[in-house]
Amino acid sequence: MVYKLLKYVPIRGRLTCKTGLRIGGSKEEMEIGGMDNPVIRHPLTKVPYIPGSSIKGKLRSLLEYKMGKVSANGGPCGCADCLVCKVFGPHKCAIHGLGPTRIIVRDATMTDEWVKRLEVLREEGLNYVEVKTENWIDRRTGVAGNRGLRTQERVPAGVQFDFNISVRIFEGDSEQEILDFIRQGLDMLPQDTLGGSGSRGYGWVEIEHKAG
Numbered sequence: 001m002v003y004k005l006l007k008y009v010p011i012r013g014r015l016t017c018k019t020g021l022r023i024g025g026s027k028e029e030m031e032i033g034g035m036d037n038p039v040i041r042h043p044l045t046k047v048p049y050i051p052g053s054s055i056k057g058k059l060r061s062l063l064e065y066k067m068g069k070v071s072a073n074g075g076p077c078g079c080a081d082c083l084v085c086k087v088f089g090p091h092k093c094a095i096h097g098l099g100p101t102r103i104i105v106r107d108a109t110m111t112d113e114w115v116k117r118l119e120v121l122r123e124e125g126l127n128y129v130e131v132k133t134e135n136w137i138d139r140r141t142g143v144a145g146n147r148g149l150r151t152q153e154r155v156p157a158g159v160q161f162d163f164n165i166s167v168r169i170f171e172g173d174s175e176q177e178i179l180d181f182i183r184q185g186l187d188m189l190p191q192d193t194l195g196g197s198g199s200r201g202y203g204w205v206e207i208e209h210k211a212g
Helices: 052-067 081-087 114-119 119-123 175-191
Strands: 005-017 104-106 106-110 130-137 143-155 160-171 205-211
Touching: 005 175, 052 081, 052 104, 081 160, 081 175, 114 119, 160 175, 175 205
Parallel strands: none
Antiparallel strands: 005 160, 005 205, 104 160, 106 160, 130 143
């Protein structure tokens, strides 16, 4: 089957952290004496960013649960016969008739304004982040357990990121259906969480977005 690409529809927006945001980086890149749980950063500027894969994965997960398309083992849908699979691609299904994945999610970058505002943290050695220390509490005794303190980096509340999504529209696609579907996911995200430790208050975000 031949797939004719008609156009790309951009969806641009801004993501605001309502609480601290944590998307972990590689521990292999830690310096001696550095943080146990660093956030992901640009390798050159050291400014935190939100990987497009994190946003795409969260949108897919939310929409799969909304549509009842989570697989029996809890993994992504691979039926190759639903809107989730059409937009995000069928999971582990190399042969199908859906054509290319419709959604492309770019890395979300911190706004210039917030990069400048957080320079003061960098001068203090914190590289645009805050450090949050949590204690492990033994449920039986209600006192600190023997696992000690857990220290993590996170992007502070209030910080804003610009994001960009590109949507491929092929001949035969319902453009409105696809765009509305993606908007549903974006509108669900503020009701859920992004990144790690969401059940402990991390990752509450607010999103503004506009297509075209």
